[in-house]
Amino acid sequence: MTQFLFYFLSFVAVAAGLMVITAKNPVHSVLYLIIAFFAIAGHYILLNAQFLAIVHIIVYAGAIMVLFLSVIMLLNLNKDNEPAKSNVLKLAAAVAAGLLLVTFTGTLKGTESIIAAQPYDDQIGYVKALGKVLFNDFLLPFEVSALLLLSAIIGAVVLVKHDLK
Amino acid sequence: MENISAQITQVAPLEHYIILSALLFSLGVLGVLLRRNVIIMFMSIELMLNACNLLLAAFSAFHSSAAGQIFVFFIMIVAAAEVAVGLAIIVMIYRNIHSIDINELSKLKW
Numbered sequence: 001m002t003q004f005l006f007y008f009l010s011f012v013a014v015a016a017g018l019m020v021i022t023a024k025n026p027v028h029s030v031l032y033l034i035i036a037f038f039a040i041a042g043h044y045i046l047l048n049a050q051f052l053a054i055v056h057i058i059v060y061a062g063a064i065m066v067l068f069l070s071v072i073m074l075l076n077l078n079k080d081n082e083p084a085k086s087n088v089l090k091l092a093a094a095v096a097a098g099l100l101l102v103t104f105t106g107t108l109k110g111t112e113s114i115i116a117a118q119p120y121d122d123q124i125g126y127v128k129a130l131g132k133v134l135f136n137d138f139l140l141p142f143e144v145s146a147l148l149l150l151s152a153i154i155g156a157v158v159l160v161k162h163d164l165k
Numbered sequence: 166m167e168n169i170s171a172q173i174t175q176v177a178p179l180e181h182y183i184i185l186s187a188l189l190f191s192l193g194v195l196g197v198l199l200r201r202n203v204i205i206m207f208m209s210i211e212l213m214l215n216a217c218n219l220l221l222a223a224f225s226a227f228h229s230s231a232a233g234q235i236f237v238f239f240i241m242i243v244a245a246a247e248v249a250v251g252l253a254i255i256v257m258i259y260r261n262i263h264s265i266d267i268n269e270l271s272k273l274k275w
Binding site for chain 2: 002003005006007010013014017018020021026029030033036037040043044046047048049051052055056059060063064067068071072074075077085090092093094096097098100101104105108109111124125129130133134137138141145148149151152153155156157159160
């Protein structure tokens with residue numbers, strides 16, 4: 001059953017990803033990307049990473065995609081006025097992406113022997129265990145990421161403001 | 166509970182997660198190469214980041230180490246900051262040249 005779920009979610013994620021890059025209307029692209037994000041959140045739950053799944057839905061589907069949608073509505077881009085690329089360029093892009101896929105699978109396929117058969121710990125995805133690791137081993141990156149978010153807020157405001165003296 | 170957790174590691178072998186992540190990443194690269202709409206290229210970048218996140222989470226689960234999931238958390242923070250600044254830049258560009266076609270943005274090319 002869970003195995004079937006894995007392949008179903010993988011199919012949904014890949015199909016939605018394909019629709020994101022082929023859809024003519026940017027709004028449809030955003031909606032397909034949200035479907036892909038939900039499929040990936042399902043993968044996180046299958047991997048027993050519940051905290052990641054919830055944060056993923058809140059941050060990506062909740063915040064980032066709303067930002068995308070609001071910018072598309074703001075710029076009034078929901079009409080397909082995008083000039084098409086030539087077929088040669090499209091073919092070159094497809095070949096390049098396919099070669100990248102072959103390279104990635106080829107290089108990463110050797111890594112599963114490096115992963116030792118560790119005793120499985122089903123507690124690591126929970127908030128308690130993750131919080132202990134985050135606030136003990138990764139405290140400095142956590143604080144730096146707070147600074148990063150602050151600078152992103154200031155940068156976004158500075159960029160879109162009209163008349164900065 | 167032990168039975169359930171033992172089943173979860175056997176949902177799919179690690180290779181399948183690797184292939185899935187590579188597929189999603191390649192789709193993102195294809196989107197960046199194929200489209201000329203800056204916003205859709207931006208969404209393709211999000212797709213690539215998510216492929217990396219999925220692979221990190223899979224490695225973390227198979228390695229029984231929480232560090233990978235913390236990395237995913239940090240990548241999400243960076244993606245949120247990137248989207249905020251990037252969309253601000255897109256709005257500013259649109260205000261100046263009234264287009265988000267990537268071919269219009271070749272002023273820095275020589």
